Amino acid sequence: MNIKLDHITKRFPNRNKKIHEDVIAVNDFTFDIPDGKLIGLLGPSGCGKSTTLNLISGLEAPSAGRIYFGDTDVTDLPAENRGVGLVFQNYALYPHLTVLDNITFPLGNLRGAAKLTKEQMREKAMEAAKLVQISELMERRPSELSGGQQQRVAIARALVKMPSVLLLDEPLSNLDARLRLQTREELARIQRETGITTIFVTHDQEEAMSISDLIVVMKDGVIHQIGKPQEVYDKPCNLFVAKFLGTPPINVFEGSLKGGKLFIGEENVLDVKLTGNNDQSSGTDTAAGDSAERPVWVGIRPEGFIPDAEGPLSCELQKIEVMGRDTSVVSKHASFVGTTVRSIIPSEDAAGIAGETVRFRLKPAKVCLFDHETEETITFEAR
Ligand code: ATP
Numbered sequence: 430m431n432i433k434l435d436h437i438t439k440r441f442p443n444r445n446k447k448i449h450e451d452v453i454a455v456n457d458f459t460f461d462i463p464d465g466k467l468i469g470l471l472g473p474s475g476c477g478k479s480t481t482l483n484l485i486s487g488l489e490a491p492s493a494g495r496i497y498f499g500d501t502d503v504t505d506l507p508a509e510n511r512g513v514g515l516v517f518q519n520y521a522l523y524p525h526l527t528v529l530d531n532i533t534f535p536l537g538n539l540r541g542a543a544k545l546t547k548e549q550m551r552e553k554a555m556e557a558a559k560l561v562q563i564s565e566l567m568e569r570r571p572s573e574l575s576g577g578q579q580q581r582v583a584i585a586r587a588l589v590k591m592p593s594v595l596l597l598d599e600p601l602s603n604l605d606a607r608l609r610l611q612t613r614e615e616l617a618r619i620q621r622e623t624g625i626t627t628i629f630v631t632h633d634q635e636e637a638m639s640i641s642d643l644i645v646v647m648k649d650g651v652i653h654q655i656g657k658p659q660e661v662y663d664k665p666c667n668l669f670v671a672k673f674l675g676t677p678p679i680n681v682f683e684g685s686l687k688g689g690k691l692f693i694g695e696e697n698v699l700d701v702k703l704t705g706n707n708d709q710s711s712g713t714d715t716a717a718g719d720s721a722e723r724p725v726w727v728g729i730r731p732e733g734f735i736p737d738a739e740g741p742l743s744c745e746l747q748k749i750e751v752m753g754r755d756t757s758v759v760s761k762h763a764s765f766v767g768t769t770v771r772s773i774i775p776s777e778d779a780a781g782i783a784g785e786t787v788r789f790r791l792k793p794a795k796v797c798l799f800d801h802e803t804e805e806t807i808t809f810e811a812r
Contacts, residue, residue, distance in 0.1 A: 430593040432462040437494035454480040456650035467620045468628045469637030472647035478630040482596045486513045514587030518599040520579050522571040529567040532585045557585040577608045597629035646670050668804035671728045677771040683764045684727035694764045698741045700812040726799040733795025734772035740788040
């Protein structure tokens with residue numbers, strides 16, 4: 430089932446009596462969610478992720494805009510009639526019921542022609558349990574299960590009615606790191622096997638990047654970028670998205686463009702040609718700022734540095750951390766925004782790094798430029 434959010438806005442009255450404006454949790458949100466995909470809704474706390482899920486599920490009604498499931502306008506349809514499976518951060522299992530009864534619970538509400546016999550309910554529950562690999566736990570109660578197992582019961586319960594859409598709100602945040610890693614792979618598998626359009630909310634960018642077909646990066650109720658995880662990582666549309674994705678984070682420097690050259694401090698680190706509508710003077714393709722100097726933010730991914738004794742970017746070496754296959758080189762630079770520059774290089778290339786200074790060449794594909802004022806991406810080709 431594809432879902433269309435058409436100019437959705439959600440306002441909440443502000444509880445702070447001194448502030449009269451509403452809280453705008455979701456602001457003019459338009460997004461076509463393709464059928465059968467796993468979508469990660471990603472953004473900092475308070476950016477409107479949960480509200481977006483609640484609007485899709487029908488738990489909240491939008492202040493403006495329409496929501497479509499396929500061709501059907503479901504904006505005014507109550508949550509229970511939308512065919513949506515929901516899993517929340519706290520799994521909210523019934524403690525006095527067995528796993529089997531927890532999973533069959535939603536089926537008990539079916540009425541009329543849809544009403545099921547006890548045996549039919551059991552069959553459906555066993556099917557869902559098999560999918561999430563908890564078939565042998567059906568007689569236990571939630572308190573006799575690990576966090577990961579409880580999480581699977583919650584997913585089975587959401588799947589048992591074969592929903593057309595599965596919505597997961599921070600489903601992994603109660604799990605420890607190892608279980609979290611394992612369960613996220615499980616989630617991706619279940620989604621592939623069922624083919625149910627699934628939207629999950631997380632503030633963990635690594636989690637979203639690792640299993641999503643598409644990620645939606647939000648801030649302050651607004652979509653900043655939608656795309657395949659690698660595309661968004663490689664070509665962020667602005668400085669916020671660039672900084673939000675990636676661990677260690679992108680390294681940001683104060684830089685400038687002049688006469689087709691990119692400078693960090695006094696050092697000409699790349700020769701560039703701007704593409705698209707980035708040129709401030711003419712709006713056409715041109716060498717970067719032929720005469721005037723243009724201040725920019727330069728973002729360099731940690732894997733974008735190549736150690737080179739002749740390299741143009743010289744940094745003050747702080748320390749070298751060997752992490753097996755890779756080595757992290759920690760350094761300082763006067764134009765760096767923050768404390769230390771973190772570059773990740775293959776360990777076999779780290780042998781020659783010593784002394785007070787480390788010099789780098791840059792991989793152009795790992796360098797992003799942003800307008801100093803708007804912080805929007807400036808597209809360029811390396812020359
Ligand atoms: P988190 O990651 O912290 O869960 P989120 O991205 O899911 O955050 P939402 O819970 O959707 O964010 O909240 C978005 C904004 O709307 C926040 O500023 C929040 O305070 C506000 N908000 C959410 N629900 C209500 C409500 N019922 N009444 C008033 N304001 C609300």
